[in-house]
Amino acid sequence: MKVEIFTHKNCTECNLLLEYLDQKSLLGRVQVIDTELYPFLAIERGVISTPSIFIDGKLIYAGTVDFEEFTKILNGEKVSRKIDKAELINKLMYGIVDSFAATAWIYVNRDFDSFMAQKDFIIAVTGLALSDNAEEKYTYLRNIMIKEGERYLQQWEDKMIRNISSNFIREIYWLYRTKISIENIKSKYPLEVFAHWLMIRGASVGRVGVKIYPLSDLTIMQRIMKVYKYMLDNYDNLWDKIEKEQKKLEDNNIERKSIL
Missing domain, CATH: 3.40.30.10 (Glutaredoxin)
Known part of the structure; x- marks a missing residue:
């Protein structure tokens, strides 16, 4: 194996x-x-x-x-999951908000037809990889999300906004390694720059997977503005949480290297 x-x-x-x-x-x-x-x-x-x-x-x-x-x-044991169809949507949405790339892409693009084509990922995050009738349940889930995906995005929007905002601050932490003021954030990363960042951060490498929308697209910009405002309003709390998280990770990585 x-x-x-x-x-x-x-x-x-x-x-x-x-x-x-x-x-x-x-x-x-x-x-x-x-x-x-x-x-x-x-x-x-x-x-x-x-x-x-x-x-x-x-x-x-x-x-x-x-x-x-x-x-x-x-340990070589056979593992099988029983997954009810009623659980699939919540499992999928949890899997999406657990992934920054998935969250960023689907939040901006709202395209479940394309997203559900990532079949291996869908089957893994829903637990279907260890379930019987995985193909049948995947097809069932795909059809629902293509038809009703926007409704579920609205239900999970708060979690998606927190995910995106946290990951933006996390990358700011990696860049500066020290807290910069909210005024600096607004100056260095105005809404237009933040919008560009969000458009290119979801599931893209180079220009593969990139979908750039004009800043004049009011529907897209209103959606991104929600995240931007949340990030600014919660900047201090997000920074403190991420700084603590990242320092703990750094300490663990140093400790693991010393053992190896």
Whole structure:
């Protein structure tokens, strides 16, 4: 059994998973692939969120991993999930808001026809990868989301806005490593710059996947303005949370390197 885990050093879930596997003496059974070092391999394999776990080439987990279940798989046990069709929409939407790339792209583009074509990702985040009748349930879910996706986006909008805002501040942290004032944020990243950032951050590499809308598109800009306003209004709280999170990750990475 070949097990590949695509990770990123600044991914909290990735670090928790690797720490867990290390504690269980299971780390030697998997191949860890750093998406920061091997981005094009991740793109080739269809990685949208981390950690992404492939078993014998099949994407089983994307973003969220059931550690105990995964342990059973590594120990050679057969694992099967029973998933009711009624659960699928919530599982999908949770998987979307757990992935910044997925959230950013679908929030701006509102195109479930294209998004649902990412079949391996959809099957993984909904748990269908370990379920019977996965194809039938995927088709059922795809049809619903193409017809009614906008309704569910509105229901999950607050979570999506928090996800996007948090990830913007996280990247500001990576750039400056020290808190800059809200006035500097407004000066360096006015709405137009923020809009450009959001358009290109969702599921794009180079110009692959990029959809740029004119700033004169009022529908798009009103939607982006909601995120921008939320980010500014919550800047201090978001910064404090992310700074704490990132410093903990940095300390864990230093500790892991010293052990290795």
